[in-house]
Amino acid sequence: MRLSKAFLPTLKETPADAQIASHRLMLRAGMVRQTSAGIYAWLPLGWRVLQRVEQIVREEQDAAGAQEILMPTIQTADLWRQSGRYDAYGPEMLRLRDRHDREMLYGPTNEEMVTEIFRGYARSYRDLPRNLYHIQWKFRDEVRPRFGVMRGREFLMKDAYSFDLDYAGAQASYRRMFVAYLRTFARMGLKAIPMRAATGPIGGNLSHEFVVLAETGESQVFLHRDLLDFDVLRAAPDYEGDLSSVVDFWTGRYAATDEEHDEAAWGAIPEGRRVSARGIEVGHIFYFGTKYSAAMDLKVPGPDGALVEPEMGSYGIGVSRLVGALIEANHDEAGIKWPDAVAPFAAAVLNLKQGDAACDALCERLHAALAPACLYDDRAERAGVKFADADLMGHPWQAIVGPRGAAAGKVELKRRATGERQEVSFEDAVARVRETGAG
Amino acid sequence: MRLSKAFLPTLKETPADAQIASHRLMLRAGMVRQTSAGIYAWLPLGWRVLQRVEQIVREEQDAAGAQEILMPTIQTADLWRQSGRYDAYGPEMLRLRDRHDREMLYGPTNEEMVTEIFRGYARSYRDLPRNLYHIQWKFRDEVRPRFGVMRGREFLMKDAYSFDLDYAGAQASYRRMFVAYLRTFARMGLKAIPMRAATGPIGGNLSHEFVVLAETGESQVFLHRDLLDFDVLRAAPDYEGDLSSVVDFWTGRYAATDEEHDEAAWGAIPEGRRVSARGIEVGHIFYFGTKYSAAMDLKVPGPDGALVEPEMGSYGIGVSRLVGALIEANHDEAGIKWPDAVAPFAAAVLNLKQGDAACDALCERLHAALAPACLYDDRAERAGVKFADADLMGHPWQAIVGPRGAAAGKVELKRRATGERQEVSFEDAVARVRETGAG
Numbered sequence: 001m002r003l004s005k006a007f008l009p010t011l012k013e014t015p016a017d018a019q020i021a022s023h024r025l026m027l028r029a030g031m032v033r034q035t036s037a038g039i040y041a042w043l044p045l046g047w048r049v050l051q052r053v054e055q056i057v058r059e060e061q062d063a064a065g066a067q068e069i070l071m072p073t074i075q076t077a078d079l080w081r082q083s084g085r086y087d088a089y090g091p092e093m094l095r096l097r098d099r100h101d102r103e104m105l106y107g108p109t110n111e112e113m114v115t116e117i118f119r120g121y122a123r124s125y126r127d128l129p130r131n132l133y134h135i136q137w138k139f140r141d142e143v144r145p146r147f148g149v150m151r152g153r154e155f156l157m158k159d160a161y162s163f164d165l166d167y168a169g170a171q172a173s174y175r176r177m178f179v180a181y182l183r184t185f186a187r188m189g190l191k192a193i194p195m196r197a198a199t200g201p202i203g204g205n206l207s208h209e210f211v212v213l214a215e216t217g218e219s220q221v222f223l224h225r226d227l228l229d230f231d232v233l234r235a236a237p238d239y240e241g242d243l244s245s246v247v248d249f250w251t252g253r254y255a256a257t258d259e260e261h262d263e264a265a266w267g268a269i270p271e272g273r274r275v276s277a278r279g280i281e282v283g284h285i286f287y288f289g290t291k292y293s294a295a296m297d298l299k300v301p302g303p304d305g306a307l308v309e310p311e312m313g314s315y316g317i318g319v320s321r322l323v324g325a326l327i328e329a330n331h332d333e334a335g336i337k338w339p340d341a342v343a344p345f346a347a348a349v350l351n352l353k354q355g356d357a358a359c360d361a362l363c364e365r366l367h368a369a370l371a372p373a374c375l376y377d378d379r380a381e382r383a384g385v386k387f388a389d390a391d392l393m394g395h396p397w398q399a400i401v402g403p404r405g406a407a408a409g410k411v412e413l414k415r416r417a418t419g420e421r422q423e424v425s426f427e428d429a430v431a432r433v434r435e436t437g438a439g
Numbered sequence: 440m441r442l443s444k445a446f447l448p449t450l451k452e453t454p455a456d457a458q459i460a461s462h463r464l465m466l467r468a469g470m471v472r473q474t475s476a477g478i479y480a481w482l483p484l485g486w487r488v489l490q491r492v493e494q495i496v497r498e499e500q501d502a503a504g505a506q507e508i509l510m511p512t513i514q515t516a517d518l519w520r521q522s523g524r525y526d527a528y529g530p531e532m533l534r535l536r537d538r539h540d541r542e543m544l545y546g547p548t549n550e551e552m553v554t555e556i557f558r559g560y561a562r563s564y565r566d567l568p569r570n571l572y573h574i575q576w577k578f579r580d581e582v583r584p585r586f587g588v589m590r591g592r593e594f595l596m597k598d599a600y601s602f603d604l605d606y607a608g609a610q611a612s613y614r615r616m617f618v619a620y621l622r623t624f625a626r627m628g629l630k631a632i633p634m635r636a637a638t639g640p641i642g643g644n645l646s647h648e649f650v651v652l653a654e655t656g657e658s659q660v661f662l663h664r665d666l667l668d669f670d671v672l673r674a675a676p677d678y679e680g681d682l683s684s685v686v687d688f689w690t691g692r693y694a695a696t697d698e699e700h701d702e703a704a705w706g707a708i709p710e711g712r713r714v715s716a717r718g719i720e721v722g723h724i725f726y727f728g729t730k731y732s733a734a735m736d737l738k739v740p741g742p743d744g745a746l747v748e749p750e751m752g753s754y755g756i757g758v759s760r761l762v763g764a765l766i767e768a769n770h771d772e773a774g775i776k777w778p779d780a781v782a783p784f785a786a787a788v789l790n791l792k793q794g795d796a797a798c799d800a801l802c803e804r805l806h807a808a809l810a811p812a813c814l815y816d817d818r819a820e821r822a823g824v825k826f827a828d829a830d831l832m833g834h835p836w837q838a839i840v841g842p843r844g845a846a847a848g849k850v851e852l853k854r855r856a857t858g859e860r861q862e863v864s865f866e867d868a869v870a871r872v873r874e875t876g877a878g
Contacts, residue, residue, distance in 0.1 A: 007506050007569050009560035033556055035511060035518075036543070041556055042509040050509070067446050068482040070489070072474060072513060072593045073576060074533075074545070079474075096535035099580045104475070106513070106545075117480055118474055121448035126602075130446050137512060137576070141538045153537075154511045201806075 001345070003366075003377045008045050010389050018334065021216050022327035023148030025336050029393050031323075038145025038153035045284055046323065048344035050156065053322050054135055056187050056341065057158045064180035064239050066131040066160050071113050077103035079112045083295045092140045106139035111292050111314055115160040118310075120297040123244040127300065128310060129173060133160030135319060149324045150218075151303070152279070156320040163310040165302065167289075170311035173287050174206065174287050175243040178317040181210050181283050184317065189339030190329060192282065193223050195255045210283035210317075214329035217278030222261055224253040225273040257281075280325045297358060318374035319405065330417075336394025337417045340436045346373040347397035347433045348390045352383045358406035362426065366399050366411065369430045397433045440784075441806075442816045449828050456563050460655050461766035462587030464775050468637075468832050470762075471558030477584025477592035484832060485762065487783035488716045489595065492761050493574055495626050495780065496597045503619035503678050505570040505599050510552050512576055516542035518551045522734045528595035531579045545578035550731050553600040558737040558751075564604050566739060567749060568612055572599030574758060588763045589657075589719070595759040604741065604751040606728075609750035613726050613801055614682040616754040620649050620722050623756065625671035629768055632662050632722065647757075648696065649722035656717030661700055664712040667671065700797025719764045726752040741857040761763070769856075775785035776856045779875045785812040786836035786872045787829045791822045801865065805838050805850065808869045830855065836872045 009030040018024040026032050031046030042050055058068065077095070080086035087106075093318040094106040107113065114132055121127070132350040135158045145153050162173035178194065183193030190212045197209040211221050213228075227250065237243060254269055256262065257279070266274065293299070302308040329339045338344065347370050351363040375395065377386045383402075390398050400412040411429040413419045424432065448469040457463040463596065465471050470485030479833055481489055483777040497507065516534070519525035525544075533545040546552065547572070560566070574597045577600070584592050601612035617633065624631030629651045650660050652667075666689065676682060693708055695701065698717070705713065732748040741747040769776045785807050790802040805814040816825045822841075827839050839851040850868040853860045863871065 004565075005504075005569075007508070007571060009561075011719060030560070033559060035552060035555070036541075037512070039511045039513055041511060041552065043556075044506050044508055047507055047509050065444075067483050068486055069446070069483055070486050072478045074475070074478055074578065077474045091538045094535065094537065096533065099530045099582065100534065102475075105843065113474060113480070116474070117482075120472060121446075121469070130444075132446060154513055192550045194538055215543065381794075 001372070001375050003375060004379050006375070008375070008393070009043070010392055018148065018149065020147050020328070021331055022150060022324040024391070025327055025331055026148055028323070029336060032149060038142055038151070040043050040102045040149055040152060040154075045344050047324075049323050049338070049342055050320060052342045052344070053160075053188065053326070054156070054319050057317055057319060058135065058183055060180045060184040060187070061133050061158065061160060063132075064176045066133045066177075066180075068134065069117075069132050069400070070118070070134045070136060071107070071110050073139070074104050075107045075113055077105060079116055080105065082116075083112050083292055085112065088252065092142065093394045094139045094141045107136075108138055109157075109314075109316075110134070110159055111161065111312075112296065114314070115292045115296045115298055118163055122163070122298070122300045122310075124300050125302045125308065129161040129162065129164045129169050131160055131176075132174060133315070134160060147218075149320045153396065154191060154319065155318065158317040158319050160315040160353070161314045162315070164309060164312075165174070165310065168312055170287055170313060172243070174240050174285065174313050175247045177285050177313070178208065178250070179237045179239075179243050181285065181317070182232045183237070185210065185282065188322070188326060188342050189261055190282075190326065191228060193221065193227050193255050193279070194250050194255050195223075195262060197257070197284065198250070198260070198267065206287040208285050209281050210285075210330060211257065211279035212275050212282050212325045213279050214280055214325065216328045217280045219279055219281075220258045221256065221277055221279040222256040222266055223275050223277070224269055225275050226253050227255055227276060231259065258322070273346045280328055281318075282322050283315075283317045283327050284314065285315040287311075331394070334388070335392035338394045338396055340396050343394070343396050345375040345395050346370060346436070347375070347399055348393070348395040349374060350383075350386045350390055350401065351376070351378055352386070352400065352402040354378060354380050356406065357405050359401050359403055362401050362406045362409070362411070365426060370433055372398075396436065399429050399433070440811070440814050441801040443818050445814070446482065447814070447832070448482070449797075449831055450594045454779050457587065459586050459589065459767070460514055460770055461589060461763035462704065464766055464770055464831070465587055465763070468775060469580055471588060474626040477581055477590070479591060479593075482784050485496070488762050488777070488781055489759060491781045491783070492627065492765070493595070493597075493758050495513070496623055496756055496758060497574065499619045499626070500572050500597065502597060503570075503615045505572045505616075505619075507573065508556075508571050509573045509575060510546070511554070512545055512548050512578070513543050514546045514552055516544060518555055519544065519670055522551050522731055524551065526687050531581065533578045534665045545684045546575075547577055547579045548596075548753075548755075549573070549598055550600065550751075551735065554735045554737055554751070556657075556730045557600075557602055558735065559750070561602070562749065564741045568601065568603045568608050568617070570601040570612060572597060573752070579640075586657075586763070591759065594757065597756040597758055597816050601729075601752045603751075604747060604749065606750055610753060611725055612681070612755070613680050613724065613752050614686045616724050616752070617647065617686050618666040618676045618678075618682050619723065620754070620756070621671045624649065624651060624678070624721065627761070627765060627781050629721075629765065630667060631688050632660065632666050632694050632718070634662075634696050635690070635699060636696070636723065637699070645726040649724075649725050650696065650718035651721050651764045651768060652716050653764065654717055654854070655767045656719045658720075659697045660695065660716055661705055662694040662714050662716070663708055666693050666694055666713050667714060707842055719767060720757075721761050721764050722756045724752065724754040726750075770833075773827070773844060774831035777833045777835055779835050782833070782835050784814040784834050785809060785875070786814070787832070787834040788813060788815045788837055789822075789825045789829055789837055789839045790815070790817055790824070791839065791841040793817060793819050793841050795845065798840050798842055801845045801848070803839050803849070804865060805840070805868065809838075835875065838868050838872070
């Protein structure tokens with residue numbers, strides 16, 4: 001893509017009302033634009049990242065055996081009356097009336113709706129287990145939305161819902177999502193730690209938050225260093241088999257948010273293995289048994305013919321929030337440093353002398369070889385502007401072409417994450433970018 | 440995917456309230472489930488089709504130089520007051536108030552919002568032309584929603600918006616979308632005919648509807664047979680060049696909806712070249728000049744320094760509606776007949792004797808070779824049930840494995856569109872399915 005023709009506007013000024021790094025950088029890099037309080041439009045740079053994040057989430061859900069559906073954003077109040085949550089849910093629920101004066105709402109979550117859908121089709125225990133997920137926009141009418149997409153009102157969430165015949169099955173479903181979540185965040189280059197959590201308004205008695213570590217994170221967390229050292233992606237999980245040992249590794253070592261922190265348990269860890277860090281919640285999983293199946297009359301005949309209320313769990317990932325978390329975990333003063341796996345473009349080609357025949361020709365060749373994951377800065381701008389915009393937008397690679405190098409067929413290749421620079425041939429530049437699989 | 444573990448529920452009964460073929464078949468095939476009047480959840484089979492349709496739309500928009508963004512569903516009323524449409528828009532607009540009692544709405548379209556976004560960044564004529572599009576859920580509160588996803592209240596639309604410096608540029612943008620639309624529908628195996636249309640509430644003075652031909656279509660259309668004979672995909676368009684000759688071919692021959700029909704012009708066509716058919720509107724493009732830029736104060740300095748109000752157009756495709764239109768154009772009494780390009784699965788493997796060692800082994804091999812676009816019907820069901828469900832769900836290919844064939848290593852391959860059947864080897868079955876690129 002040629003920057004001269006793209007809609008990739010950057011801002012020089014730091015927006016005054018943006019309090020955290022990701023919010024500042026997303027506005028400055030032209031990733032999003034606020035259209036109302038806590039509601040954002042995703043511009044091309046942000047939209048590319050959001051799609052890549054969403055795709056990784058999708059692939060790991062599919063690998064774990066969850067099946068994708070798409071539930072609508074607008075729900076009827078009647079559905080929520082069946083679970084008793086319509087009145088219980090506070091002012092964060094966006095309530096509305098349609099032209100026939102029927103009470104509706106913009107879904108903040110989908111336990112009720114998915115239970116109703118499953119109830120419509122499940123005929124026997126042979127229809128279990130199932131795990132249905134969707135990736136859909138939700139609305140929570142926060143009283144004071146802030147921190148950009150980290151705490152917006154309209155936000156993109158992946159929510160999965162499992163249905164099992166019994167407790168053992170439900171625990172197995174929970175473990176599959178537990179492991180899928182570890183892999184999802186690891187693939188994005190994030191260190192995510194599951195932490196035992198309170199279940200809150202979803203209900204139930206077993207729940208974990210997944211907290212991503214970032215120096216500028218929103219809350220304090222405490223964990224055993226073993227959890228940091230573990231390589232999640234070392235082996236592919238067997239989702240058909242027993243995942244207890246993997247889950248036990250994680251749940252058997254100390255990890256707690258500030259609210260759940262236990263000084264005594266923490267003190268029992270050898271000092272050198274204690275890690276205290278800042279974190280950002282990006283996922284939350286719940287087992288809540290028959291809370292919704294009982295309330296909403298979801299029953300299927302079991303193997304012995306007796307009716308069974310399926311055991312359920314729900315599993316959320318804040319997809320749009322993750323984009324903010326990724327920036328909190330990967331940035332410096334100059335801008336964003338995208339991990340390869342979620343970068344909007346693998347590389348930017350910076351032409352330092354637009355109009356110079358050798359520069360233009362080499363840049364065109366690079367752009368063609370690295371398409372479609374390449375952004376060619378072909379604007380009639382000073383080198384300094386191009387450097388600053390590339391650092392701000394955070395492309396993993398910058399291929400810098402000046403007149404002296406171009407005459408010798410050389411490219412200066414800069415790795416954004418480390419700042420490392422190397423003068424290389426055209427072929428080596430293309431090969432280096434490609435081998436990281438970025439963009 | 441194994442049908443025994445999938446969430447692909449089919450219904451034997453024809454739903455009583457479904458009046459048209461696509462609505463009936465989408466419910467019976469388990470593609471969608473109604474969750475409120477005119478609001479649907481997309482189940483895995485439907486969701487796969489919707490994603491494939493969306494991806495073709497996206498690829499053709501990108502090829503034509505449009506850039507993808509994502510605007511939110513909830514908008515402020517203030518934005519629509521700037522254009523004067525807040526009061527003008529009727530009860531189809533879903534209006535609501537947030538917890539701070541601010542007037543908001545669920546976007547039925549996005550002219551205002553995209554103009555506001557573009558206004559926020561455009562600094563000079565060098566920022567033109569641009570075409571921004573998104574694929575997002577919209578809401579129109581139809582008084583009597585019906586015909587399933589063909590006339591739902593919450594529906595998925597692709598809407599693009601072009602910004603040009605002058606009339607000539609705006610016409611070139613219009614032609615790019617015109618050609619992109621022809622290709623989009625042709626890639627899905629549809630015959631889509633552009634027809635001159637009234638502009639309605641969007642405003643402006645140039646507009647075309649794209650109408651897909653289907654025997655069970657909603658309205659009568661009239662066209663010159665030349666338009667049917669033209670092979671849209673024969674040559675790739677040059678979007679950088681002048682597309683006038685292509686557009687002139689289409690606009691120079693008679694094509695009209697019932698409302699715009701002109702008996703005299705129609706009568707002037709040689710009788711053998713007159714086609715009267717049923718059609719379904721699936722896209723609509725508009726040129727409306729400076730209507731929104733003037734109303735919303737979008738101006739940029741032109742090359743001579745004088746302020747210019749950009750000329751705009753908007754371009755919609757009903758993405759969820761297209762799924763219904765595809766079925767209207769491709770079905771028979773037994774069910775759906777998916778075109779290869781949008782099929783949810785390329786093939787279904789039908790095991791006629793589950794538990795027979797040779798059948799099971801051959802089916803497993805087929806399933807593995809054709810994954811992930813293969814659905815393996817491994818249920819303990821009678822052959823008749825499997826045949827009926829495969830015909831209903833409409834997979835382009837059925838690979839039928841019975842004990843006699845399996846013992847000889849043979850597969851019966853059925854082409855759903857034609858009913859043609861052939862006994863072939865494992866290798867030929869895999870090759871035939873793959874070469875159609877289905878699923």
